[in-house]
Amino acid sequence: xHPYSVRRSMPExxxxxxxxxxxxxxxxxxxxxxxxxxxxxxFAWFFVIMVLRFDLPAFIVWVINLINPRAFRVPVxxxxxxxxxxxxxxxxxxxxxxxxxxxxxxxxxYPRVEVLxxxxxxxxxxxxxxxxxxxxxxxxxxxxxxxxxxxxNLNIALMMARGELxxxxxxxxxxxxxxxxxxxxxFGDERIGAVAANIxxxxxxxxxxxxxxxxxxALNGSIARLWRAGLxxxxxxxxxxxxxxxxxxxxxxxxxxxxxxDTDMTIRMLKQGWRLEFALxxxxxxxxxxxxxxLIRQRTRWARNMVKVRLRKHKDFINxxxxxxxxxxxxxxxxxxxxxxxxxxxxxxLLRLGFYGSDKAVILTSLYCLIVAFACGxxxxxxxxxxxxxxxxxxxxxxxPLYRLMLRTAEMIAIVRELLRIRTYHPYVPKRIWSExxxx
Amino acid sequence: xxxxxxxxxxxxxxxxxxxxxxxxxxxxxxxxxxxxxxxAYVANGRRIDESALESLAQxxxxxxxxxxxxxRCPSCQSHLLNMREVCAGCKSPRVYxxxxxxxxxxxxxxxxxxxxxxRDGRRCPKCHGVLRDRGTDHDVPxxxxxxxxxxxxxxxxxxxxxxxxxxxxxxxxxxxxxxFEDVWAYRVSLLGAAALRAGSLHVADNERxxxxxxxxxxxxxxxxxxxxxxxxxxRFHTRFAxxxxxxxxxxxxxxxxxxxxxxxxxxxxxxxxxxxxxxDERHYLALLPSLDTRSAEKLAKRLASSTVAALRLWNLTxxxxxxxxxxxxxxxxxxxxxxxxxxx
Numbered sequence: 001x002h003p004y005s006v007r008r009s010m011p012e013x014x015x016x017x018x019x020x021x022x023x024x025x026x027x028x029x030x031x032x033x034x035x036x037x038x039x040x041x042x043f044a045w046f047f048v049i050m051v052l053r054f055d056l057p058a059f060i061v062w063v064i065n066l067i068n069p070r071a072f073r074v075p076v077x078x079x080x081x082x083x084x085x086x087x088x089x090x091x092x093x094x095x096x097x098x099x100x101x102x103x104x105x106x107x108x109x110y111p112r113v114e115v116l117x118x119x120x121x122x123x124x125x126x127x128x129x130x131x132x133x134x135x136x137x138x139x140x141x142x143x144x145x146x147x148x149x150x151x152x153n154l155n156i157a158l159m160m161a162r163g164e165l166x167x168x169x170x171x172x173x174x175x176x177x178x179x180x181x182x183x184x185x186x187f188g189d190e191r192i193g194a195v196a197a198n199i200x201x202x203x204x205x206x207x208x209x210x211x212x213x214x215x216x217x218a219l220n221g222s223i224a225r226l227w228r229a230g231l232x233x234x235x236x237x238x239x240x241x242x243x244x245x246x247x248x249x250x251x252x253x254x255x256x257x258x259x260x261x262d263t264d265m266t267i268r269m270l271k272q273g274w275r276l277e278f279a280l281x282x283x284x285x286x287x288x289x290x291x292x293x294x295l296i297r298q299r300t301r302w303a304r305n306m307v308k309v310r311l312r313k314h315k316d317f318i319n320x321x322x323x324x325x326x327x328x329x330x331x332x333x334x335x336x337x338x339x340x341x342x343x344x345x346x347x348x349x350l351l352r353l354g355f356y357g358s359d360k361a362v363i364l365t366s367l368y369c370l371i372v373a374f375a376c377g378x379x380x381x382x383x384x385x386x387x388x389x390x391x392x393x394x395x396x397x398x399x400x401p402l403y404r405l406m407l408r409t410a411e412m413i414a415i416v417r418e419l420l421r422i423r424t425y426h427p428y429v430p431k432r433i434w435s436e437x438x439x440x
Numbered sequence: 441x442x443x444x445x446x447x448x449x450x451x452x453x454x455x456x457x458x459x460x461x462x463x464x465x466x467x468x469x470x471x472x473x474x475x476x477x478x479x480a481y482v483a484n485g486r487r488i489d490e491s492a493l494e495s496l497a498q499x500x501x502x503x504x505x506x507x508x509x510x511x512r513c514p515s516c517q518s519h520l521l522n523m524r525e526v527c528a529g530c531k532s533p534r535v536y537x538x539x540x541x542x543x544x545x546x547x548x549x550x551x552x553x554x555x556x557x558x559r560d561g562r563r564c565p566k567c568h569g570v571l572r573d574r575g576t577d578h579d580v581p582x583x584x585x586x587x588x589x590x591x592x593x594x595x596x597x598x599x600x601x602x603x604x605x606x607x608x609x610x611x612x613x614x615x616x617x618x619x620f621e622d623v624w625a626y627r628v629s630l631l632g633a634a635a636l637r638a639g640s641l642h643v644a645d646n647e648r649x650x651x652x653x654x655x656x657x658x659x660x661x662x663x664x665x666x667x668x669x670x671x672x673x674x675r676f677h678t679r680f681a682x683x684x685x686x687x688x689x690x691x692x693x694x695x696x697x698x699x700x701x702x703x704x705x706x707x708x709x710x711x712x713x714x715x716x717x718x719x720d721e722r723h724y725l726a727l728l729p730s731l732d733t734r735s736a737e738k739l740a741k742r743l744a745s746s747t748v749a750a751l752r753l754w755n756l757t758x759x760x761x762x763x764x765x766x767x768x769x770x771x772x773x774x775x776x777x778x779x780x781x782x783x784x
Contacts, residue, residue, distance in 0.1 A: 131596075135612065137529055142595045145582045152542055155549040156581055159540075160593045253566035257547030436544035436577055 020325060046348040047370070053337065055374050057227040058219075062381040072226060072280050072385075074185040083187070084112045085180055086163030086246065090153035091171025098130050098171050102139055105169070110180035115139040115350055116160050117171075118153035121146050126171075147430050150239075151255035158254050161246055170240040173286040174202060182282040183243040193248040193274025194266075195282070196234065197241035198222050200388055202285035211389075211396055213288050218382040218389045219375070222280060226385070229278035232326050235334065237266045237276060241284035248274055259426055260305030267314045270274055270330075271323055275280040292387045296410045301426065303338075303414035311419075312332055312440035339415065347398035371401045454641050456492040457501055459483040461628050461636055467493070468625040469507055478510055478519035479623055494628045500651075500658045501632035501641060503720075504624040511601075514617040520603035521618065526600035527587035531611045532586040535597050542581045545569050548580060630659065630721065651718060654700055655707045662717020666727055667769050674765070681736030683726040684719075684780050685743070686757045702756065709743050719777070726758075736760050 019025065036044040064071050087105045091098060098117065105115050111270055121144050133139035142156050158166060165184055169175065178195060186195045204214040210343045219400055221238075228234050237244075239262030252268050255261045269276060289295040310317070310331065317323055318331035349367070353360050376397045418422065425434060460467045463483035464589045470482050482487040496502040511521050524533045539552040546567035555562035555571060562571040571578040598609040601618065610618065628636070634652040637642050642652050649661050656691075657665065669680050687702065703724070707716060715727045728736055740758035761776045763769075 140528065140594045142584070143582060145580070148542065148581060151547045151549075151551060152581070155547055156540075156542075159549050162592060251549075253546065253548050255547055257544065353456075357441060431542045432576075438545070 004139075016086070042344070042348045043352040046142075046345050047367075049341070050345075051374065054224075055378060058223045058378050058381050061223065061227045061230070062384060065385055072230075074182070074188075074279070075317065076181045076185045079111070082110070082112050082181075083164040083184060084114065084162060085110060085165045085167055085184060085243070086155040086157075086161035087115045087167045087169055087175075087180075088154060088161060089111060089115065089169050089171050090120060090150050090157060091117065091122070091126060092147070092150075092169035093122045093124050094126050095124050096125050096129055099132070100174055101169065101171055102130060102133050104174040104176075105180075106133070106136065106138060107177070108175045109177050110181050110184070112163075113138065113180060116157040117141045118157040118160075119143045120148055120150065120153045133164045148341075149257060149429050149433060151257050151261045152433075154261065155254040158246070158249060158354060163246055165243055166246045166249060167243040168239065168241070169284070170286055173199075173240055173284050175241075176283040176285065179282040179284060182279050186277045186279060187243075187245060189275070191275045192245070192277055193269050194237050194242055194244045195277045195279050196225060196229070196237045197243070197282040197284045198225075198278070198280050198386060199238055199240055200283055200285050201288050203287045203290060204389075206290045208396075208399075209292065210288060210290050211393060212400060213295070215375075215389045215393050215396060216380060216404070217288075218386060219378050222386045222388065223378065223382045225278040226280050229276065232275065233330055233333070234276040234278055235266070235330060236263055237269070238262055239265075240245055240286050244269075245274075248272065257433055258308075258429060259301065262311040263305055263309045267309065267317055271314075271317065285306060292307075292406075299407050299410055299430075300414040303411040304418040304424075304426075306334070306338060307415055308416040308440050337410075342412055368401060372397050375400045450641055450643060452489075452491055453495055453501075454635070456488050457496055457628070457632055457636060457641070459486060459488050459531060460496075460626055460632075461504065464503070466505070466625055466627040469623050473519075476518075481626070496632065496641075497624075497626060498660065499641070499643060500629055500660055501635055502626040503629045505627055507625050508623045510621045510623055512619040513603035513606060513608055513619060514610075514619055515608045516603060516606040517619065518603055520604040521601050522604055523599060523601045525585070525597035526611055527590060527592055528594050528596075528598045529592045530587060530590040531598070531600055531609075532587055532589035533600060533602075535585045536583050538586045538590065538593065540581055540584045541571065543567070543569065543571055543578050545577065551584075551586075630718070655704055655716075656770055657715055657717035659718050662715065662719075662725060662727070663762060663769065665717070666714050666725070666773075669727060669729060670763065670769065678730060679732060681728040681733065682738075682761050682763060683728065683730040683736065683740050683743070683758050684761050684777060685716075685724040685726060686759075687722050687724065688756075706743060706756075709739070719773075722776070733760065 033044070033048075037048065061072075089098070089101060096100070102115050102117065105113060115133070115138060117139065119127050119130065119141065126141045127141060130139065130141045134141060140154075140160060142160065144153060144156070154168060165187060165412065167180065167183065183195050183197060199217060201210055201214045201217060203210050205211070225234060242262070248269065249265075252272060256264055256268075260266075289298050317327050318335075320328040349364075352363055366399050376394055379389060379394055379397060380391075383389060424439065429437070453727060460483060467481050467483050467488060469479035472478060472480050477490075481490060481493060497504050512519050512521050513521050513524065525535055526533050527535050539554055540549060541552050541562070542549045543555075543564045543566070546564060546569065548564055548566040550565070551742040552562070554565055556565070558570070560570055560572065563569075564571060569577075574580070581755075582595060584593060584595055584596050598611060599615060600609070601615065602609050631642060631651055638652070649657060649717075651658055656662075666682070672678055673680055685706065687699070695702060703716070706724075706726075710716060710726060710728075714730055717725055717727075719725050728739065731739070737760055744756055759780055761780045763776055764772045767775075
């Protein structure tokens with residue numbers, strides 16, 4: 001065998017692997033890491049924090065699921081005890097898409113369901129499309145006389161709802177068969193006030209951007225929400241698909257006007273002491289932005305809402321004596337990982353590059369490779385747990401860190417602008433309402 | 441059963457025509473809610489049989505004028521059908537309009553009665569803000585109804601009906617079974633006026649096609665020709681043109697040239713295969729088989745100029761009209777004439 005050849009015979013390979021995993025080698029690696037961390041190397045800390053926060057929980061969830069596959073699944077109701085579900089849809093110009101949405105709900109297999117579509121003064125034929133289902137007796141449509149914004153229309157539909165449970169659904173979403181059963185099952189526990197559905201991309205195969213979003217939704221949506229809900233730390237009930245106990249949502253007066261309806265509602269539910277859950281098996285398919293400008297606009301809106309809602313309107317949520325330690329943990333996690341950690345990571349990488357200037361390429365390449373490797377691991381875990389993203393998305397793992405970097409940069413700019421209150425008006429809110437609402 | 445011969449039947453019809461003339465030339469339905477038919481035709485205290493009026497209308501002696509549409513129960517044909525708004529869910533007629541209010545500040549939406557009325561305005565139950573002026577700090581998001589039977593609320597109630605005679609309840613697709621009947625008033629037509637002057641109906645064989653003393657086809661006959669031509673055109677892809685002739689009477693009362701002379705002058709300009717008939721009092725239609733649009737337009741110009749030049753005193757305009765395909769002849773003709781009148 002050539003001395004530089006990497007080819008090894010099977011016995012040699014097994015010997016190599018066993019040597020790599022031998023206690024002495026592992027012990028040496030742990031000792032090295034310990035030394036690095038205690039020496040205050042901020043680059044090492046950056047890496048450890050990232051793994052602990054993002055990768056380790058996903059791995060633990062995966063192991064739990066391996067041991068007990070029923071751990072994250074709730075048995076569905078007996079058909080006789082099914083509560084009435086009011087599916088609440090608010091939309092503006094969804095066009096023919098509203099037909100797909102309503103049809104998917106009616107075909108979801110849940111026998112006790114009603115659909116309430118509140119139209120936000122659409123200029124197309126959405127109302128006509130939705131009204132064509134009214135003859136079924138299961139669909140009711142309310143056409144607003146003027147543009148009011150999404151929260152108001154959700155409130156209108158909520159006011160009309162008769163169900164014990166209300167399922168808030170986007171006008172461009174489709175419900176998978178059995179989803180309503182799975183969501184409703186959680187409400188057997190009286191302490192649960194809302195359950196988030198698992199959102200998947202309907203237009204995932206449209207282009208590269210939507211495929212990368214599919215990976216992101218699986219990693220940061222499905223898997224992250226799964227372990228966070230397990231710890232009682234679910235940060236958001238997505239506005240696209242979440243089910244609420246109608247009495248609970250009515251008790252707090254429905255949605256507040258302004259931006260960030262879902263984030264705001266999540267915190268208000270938590271403040272009321274309700275437990276929030278995430279249903280991995282309750283799958284909803286939605287369309288997401290397929291162009292970069294559209295995606296950046298969406299994420300900018302979300303980032304600004306985060307500042308407005310979490311840091312200003314609900315700043316008291318951090319107080320452990322008022323809302324408990326979980327609220328504090330949620331608030332701290334949000335502030336740290338949305339605001340401080342990206343800054344910390346940037347500084348850590350720059351410092352590392354500064355200290356070891358000659359090894360810039362090696363440092364960046366090894367960092368990139370590590371992140372890609374961990375992303376591959378999380379993709380495999382997500383696929384095993386929720387069947388998305390598909391395994392062929394592993395080929396996109398090298399692009400995933402770059403995609404996240406692009407979004408993080410856009411989000412940071414939006415956060416800074418919102419903190420400095422630069423151009424706070426958002427056209428999604430009608431001006432006559434904007435002039436009346438409190439600006440947090 | 442009474443058997444009447446043709447002569448007595450014609451006499452009855454003429455008698456009905458005279459009754460209509462005596463009632464200022466028009467007989468309108470009189471509503472009789474207690475009766476079976478819901479209406480009757482009465483002129484000078486004498487009831488006129490509707491079938492006689494209808495026969496006179498079919499023979500062009502009377503013109504129909506639409507008055508009302510009556511709905512009848514599909515089970516018992518009674519007109520005592522109570523139409524009302526019902527709940528889309530339980531079909532109960534216990535639906536009431538509910539005024540909704542939307543508070544801009546907090547986005548709360550609820551029936552107005554939930555916003556407590558105070559001295560300076562209504563108080564929002566969610567944020568406790570005051571709603572002062574509608575349109576500035578709150579508004580009504582839209583019409584809204586509530587059902588007091590099943591507690592369902594909705595924006596557009598359904599239509600339902602109950603027959604007060606047999607008790608049948610109709611809603612949803614059942615409503616399509618409701619029978620509708622058009623009720624007409626009848627007015628003496630030009631032909632009817634001529635018949636009254638002549639003292640008998642124009643029902644002889646040689647009078648069945650053309651108007652009395654005029655070289656034009658009766659309205660019903662012309663319409664049949666037009667319908668046939670339209671079918672032929674569709675079936676064999678042949679073409680035809682339709683001209684609308686609008687005639688205005690002379691301003692000078694001493695003019696001796698009458699309408700018959702004018703129409704005779706028009707007919708002279710037309711080919712033998714062309715047909716001219718009356719549409720209403722001042723409008724005539726000329727059907728020009730196998731004529732293309734360009735030739736028809738030329739003919740229209742020639743008719744307007746040469747006929748008017750010959751008679752000088754009458755105003756006559758001629759214009760081409762298009763008949764939209766698909767719709768029934770009466771509707772498409774009415775729409776085309778309206779458009780042509782507006783264009784003119």
